[in-house]
Amino acid sequence: MTYACQIVHQLPRPVLAVRTRTPVDNLPVVLDAAYKAIEEHLAALGEEPAGPPFVGYFNMDMADLDLQIGFPVARPLPGSGDVQPDILPECHLATCLHTGPYPEMAAAYQALTGFLEQANRTPSGVVYETYLNNPVDTPAEQLSTRIDFILK
Template sequence: MPFTCEIKELPVQQALSVRTRSPVENLPNVIGQTYGTIIQYMSELGEQPAGAPFVAYYNMDMTDLDLEIGFPVNRELPGKGVVQPSRIPGGRTGTCMYTGPYQEIAPAYDALAKLIAEKGLEPTGVAYEIYYNSPMDTEPSKLQTLILFPIKS
């Protein structure tokens, strides 16, 4: 399956997020509950997300994933409890659009890693997934996920 992978310059994006850990099999519940917590807090602030939700993966240990789950926002907002201000880094970034079931995303990661290596670049090791639709109301074959690999300076 061909993927649209590119190297782009992206702006820094302010966010509200929760940093947590989870085994891969618990991801749907952890992500859903965390999105709910963040949306509830944003509602208290009278704010709305500035775009699609994301998850940052700081490792790929499927038994103990180190995650940052959040929403982009239009400006830096204060944190409360587990919900804290954060940023999706800007600068040179490898991007790859994937359409399909989450459990079949690995070839898109491989295609993006190959492009970055071919360009002689090095990723930071953090992978972001931005979710343009939800498995709650979209069939798995039509789920759209933008993968971001920030590039080391």
């Protein structure tokens, strides 16, 4: 698969998110619980997400992933329990779109890494994946995931 990588400027974005740690094997359970908690909190506030869900990866230690799981919101909102407000910072991102099963995203990560080497840019080490459609009702080969490397 060929990836169209580019560098874009991101403005600050308010989010509601759960910050947690987990081994990769437990990731689906942790994601489901966090998204459910955020959706329930949004419903209690009478609000809706302002975009698709995301996961921020603050490390790539598969035994102890440091994660931010959330949804963008239209304006800053109060948190409750594990669901807390945050602002994703203004920054530059290297980004590309992966279409296909989640386990095949390594190729997109490799494409972004090569793109940054050629552009002589340095990633910060923080990566966000934004899930543009729902795996519950989308065939695996049609899943769309935007991958963003925050740049130094």
